[in-house]
Amino acid sequence: MSEALRQEFLRTVVAPAGAGEDVADRDRDFVRALLAFGSETEDNRRCLERIGVRAIPQRDGTVRSGVALRNGGTPVADVLNAVEGTPLPAQLAEDFPAVTQEDWDAVLRLATLVFVAAEAPAEPAGTDSDGPVGNLG
DSSP: OOHHHHHHHHHHHHOOOOTTOOHHHHHHHHHHHHHHHHOSOHHHHHHHHHEEEEEEEOTTSEEEEEEEETTTOOBHHHHHHHHTTOOOOHHHHHHOTTOOHHHHHHHHHHHHHHHHHHSOOOEETTSGGGOOOOOOO
8 A cells, every 4th residue: 555645545535625626626536546545446436436525514504525425415424423322233243352332432433533523614605615526437
């Protein structure tokens, strides 16, 4: 695994949209970087069919951007937050017998916080960052 590819993938997950860079551009960069870093496997392609960088409208009229489900726009951070406190999956317990429920809870909490931290700050609606989601191409 190349350090440069790892760094580029991380940049596309956490980089807020800058001036002149809309969500569609960020999404295209995210897709390219994920496939370069993780390889063009079928599971990575299926992931990208479901998840990308999206504009996320807020109740106060602002828009933030981040990694979210393509269908419906639910942020990955919100999905992870919702599953916090769920029972340790049986397959995980089988594969890693030393992992406890408390460990599982901590992993979910950390994952939630990483994705919350990766979201771009909210901006007024109508700015460049609330553009459409890009295609996988």
